Amino acid sequence: MSDGEAKDRELRALQAALAAEHAAVYGYGVVGGRIGKERRGEARAAYDAHRARRDVLVRQVRDAGGTPVAAAAGYALPFAVPDAAAAVRLAAELEARVAGIYADLVRDSTGERRRAAAEALREAAVRSVRWSGKSVAFPGLAERSAAGTTPGAAAPAR
Secondary structure (H helix, E strand, O other), X not given: OOHHHHHHHHHHHHHHHXXXXXXXXXXXXXXXXXXXXHHHHHHHHHHHHHHHHHHHHHHHHHHOOOOOOOOOOOEEOOOOOOOHHHHHHHHHHHHHHHHHHHHHHHHHOXXXXXXXXXXXXXXXXXXXXXXXXXXXXXXXXXXXXXXXXXOOOOEEOO
């Protein structure tokens, strides 16, 4: 792979991570509106973490010569979120999906960016386990084997 191709792959992976963070921020807005009082602080911390990652990714995309992908006005959630239990499931799903996207960025980047992507993957995987109570052997990769799905974050609403 040429240097130019590698840079293009890295930029695409950065854009995908940014899109996933936009969707996670939106999703945590829904989570925050439905989550029980006992887990509200945890939801707020995750929301803040995703906003911070999003802001870093905007700068990284620009530094890589790209125009950062914009957030959608709304996103289709993977299921209805009528109550606190569904909000917990949504939070776990958001984190699992974000971990998958960061696994791609780890693969397609090098140096400090790879280290930061691995850290983001780890943080998302830990939050997913905290929300769901379940773990996987290889966070961010297990989702790839499920029926050919790509673990992007919530899809933009149409």
